Amino acid sequence: MNLEYFIAKHIYKGNSESTRFSGPAVKVAIAGIALGLAVMIIAVAIVTGFKKEIREKVIGFGSHIRISNFDNNNSFETVPIRVDSSFVKSLYGIKGIKKVQSYATKPGIIKHGDAVQGVILKGFDKDFDHTFIDQNLISGKPVQFGSGVRNDSVMISERLAKMMHLKLGDKFNTFFFQDKIRARSFYVKGIFRTNFPEFDKLFVLVDIRHIKKLNNWDDDQVSGFEIIIDDFDHLDQIGREVFLKTANKFDDKGSSLLSRTIKELHPDIFGWLDLLDMNVWIILALMLTVASFNMISGVLILILERTSTIGLLKSLGARNWSIRKIFLYNAAFLILKGLLWGNVIGVLLCLAQYYFQFIPLDPHSYYVDTVPINLKLWHVLALNAGSMLMIVLMMVLPSYIITRINPSKSMKFE
Incomplete structure (x- = not known):
């Protein structure tokens, strides 16, 4: 078995049983990741669902592509x-x-x-x-x-x-x-x-x-x-x-013929729908930032709490990158736990809204009478993979603090 993975797994199990001050920080980090992913899943499902509903209504009245006389000039009194x-x-x-x-x-x-x-x-x-x-x-x-x-x-x-x-x-x-x-x-x-x-x-x-x-x-x-x-x-x-x-x-x-897509017939509506994508990206960025900073705080506390362990590993010849990998593995375990709970919360809330429609909307303002949901498996998988990758990458920088720990001072401190 990979040595870094083995030690990280042992530390992870110790964290879950620990009553020391790292316990609350770890729980907050996991909760932050879970809440962030749940919000991202719900946001993507609602925005894509809303776009799909509006798009289908416009297409339902006008189809995808229209062929007409070139001389119509957008008039309903047609040639x-x-x-x-x-x-x-x-x-x-x-x-x-x-x-x-x-x-x-x-x-x-x-x-x-x-x-x-x-x-x-x-x-x-x-x-x-x-x-x-x-x-x-x-x-x-x-x-x-x-x-x-x-x-x-x-x-x-x-x-x-x-x-x-x-x-x-x-x-x-x-x-x-x-x-x-x-x-x-x-x-x-x-x-x-x-x-x-x-x-x-x-x-x-x-x-x-x-x-x-x-x-x-x-x-x-x-x-x-x-x-x-x-x-x-x-x-x-x-x-x-x-x-x-x-x-x-x-x-x-x-008379010549003119063909136009529904986007060309209703550029205002589809331009408005495209702007909704910007809202989604902003939500994703905010949620990932909050989750990452929560995780950084948790990892830093874990590192400080395990200072003597780091000093001992260095005195036994372990290299800085090897020790950093231990804490990166440990962070990955915590992230996976947060993602698991985030999936459960986000998907269950989306399914509840999809089947029971317990959140209504004013159709005169939103064009739909209930919050629309478009839950796709590949959306969920992409959000999970992206969140995992981004948060783990952001853990690399705070793990650099390990290289600044002096074995003699850390073990003396213990």
Whole structure:
């Protein structure tokens, strides 16, 4: 067995049984590491969970990549493009693309009783991906778009339903201002809640045939295509491939196509989410600093308490680095103990929040109604490995005090 490891293990066991003044210092050091790691695990799980929730809501309303007419100029009153089955098929040839769905938008004003609200009707066809709506539907049923006949049923948000005093099955009128005022009546079939007011109060999901009829479009004309991909981490790469495929693409009217990722469509939201990463790094740095200084204090007290042992080892011919390794091993044992308790506390609190959601939030301020948790194994492992490495490295400098201990004076002092 490694001699330094053997002695360090003996000292560690002696510390756990010791009633001397190093005992409280060691316990404080372990508690500091445990608390620091627990806070880091919780912070990373909450911030990544919050980013994931917000990102999924934005993508749910706008997909990962959008292809539209270059002349739209960010308006919801869109210039159409023609559906080209061969073009859609070519998009599926790009690795990572999961779904391509057509859509159309139309601004209008809905009225129910005395309530009036400006909205955007967003129409979908039979290729509509219901996953996001199914996850957020709180009452009613999803509307099956593109079923063969024009469907007067729509899906609206809970926020819009409250603003307009609408319930399931209620009928409301929608007015459109073109060359002349046109009106349509719809029925509420489904109500969803995403807690994202910018979109909840804006969109009404309808059958695309209504918008085509209102705009006098042909059956093969749409506002554009929305692309859903498998992995958000590959968004930029897939976005570039889609851009290259659409950059020189024109429809039969000579209109060019424009492809943009969800980051380009909503730079303010994703810029804000990126700023949250800075908060995480600050928390990690603070927690590691506090844990490291607690550990340094504990190791220094251990060294001072074992001065006579250090002097004896030096008198027997042990080198400074060999003795320093003993205390570094001992510090590693204490760090591992602190990390173990930190994992237990951090992971249990995250799991409790994930399953029981005992910490609520104001959805009007935070866009979610409870603290979100995104607990990943590799996050926990990375935090453990990083904490272990950083704290052990910071132990090297205080262990230098061992080289200043004189064997004759230390043993005389004893």
